Amino acid sequence: MKTAFVTGASSGIGQATARALAAAGFQLIIAGRRQERLAALAAELAPVPVHALAFDVRDRAAVEAAVGGLPAEFARIDVLINNAGNAHGLAPIQDGDVADWDAMLDGNVKGLLYVSRAVLPRMGEGGFIVNIGSIAGHEAYANGNVYCASKAAVAMLTRTMRLDLLPRGIRVAEVAPGMVETEFSEVRFKGDEARAATVYKGVQPLTAADIADLIQFMVTRPPHVQIAEVIIFPAAQAAAATVRRDA
Ligand code: NDP
Ligand code: 8X3
DSSP states (O other), rough: OOOOEETTTTTTHHHHHHHHHHHTTOOOEEEEEEEHHHHHHHHHHSSOOOEEEOOOTOOOHHHHHHHTTOHHHHHHSEEEEEEOOOOOOOOOOOOOHHHHHHHHHIIIIIIIHHHHHHHGOOOOOEEEEEOOOOOOGGGGTTTHHHHHHHHHHHHHHHHHHHHHHGGGGOEEEEEESSSSSSSHHHHHTTOOOHHHHHHTTTTEEHHHHHHHHHHHHHTSSSSSSSEEEEOOOOOOOOEETEEEEOO
């Protein structure tokens, strides 16, 4: 049985991806900070073998300890989905909250690096890494500043990782979604549900399951196929800040 490691599996895109990969025949390593969510997901996916790891991707020692301590039956990793991440705040650069900047750069960029560095010794020829970027990494939008920069880093890291890992036969891809309704906006607006709801007002956003379908398709292609970059929008979105809304 092949093993897929999904970070940020306690919610949204990561949780849906864990479900989709379990349905595709993978056993799973699922990670996040909210341990009870991971336990519930593992119970839901039974009898698929699932190993849950609770750690903060910003904590390098915790990442190394968690991955280093994987039991033998989960020690080889075929697929890594670097999904953990969030936006924190939406403010002009001159008013930005420095703690939010740290959370985004440390989580979205350094966290992805720490997890990849820890997992790569466990991945062989034919492996596949999917980094979850964003349309925000391909286009600037007002007040997106540090989130956009963190996702632009994910886009460029994906391309450079693909070059570096070519000799090892490891494929690397970026999935860059537009608007997906998850806990993303609630986190961005620090629990302000009314403000989060305005993001999706009058529009049918993508669901986490839509992104999971795409990821499942990508990682189940034959070994000679490497889908390298995909931007995925809801039909009502044409660019980061260009969305058709019902009146
Ligand atoms: P959610 O808020 O629903 O999920 C985020 C996940 O990331 C959670 O499982 C959370 O787990 C985990 N996570 C966040 N920070 C950390 C951390 N420091 N350490 C460990 N785990 C962490 O949002 P989405 O599912 O939408 O987001 C998933 C990815 O998709 C993110 O990288 C996001 O930037 C990206 N994305 C989202 C889009 C959207 O519109 N929703 C569009 C484009 C990209 P826990 O809190 O338990 O630690
Ligand atoms: C999430 C999509 O447009 O809010 O990455 O940045 S956006």
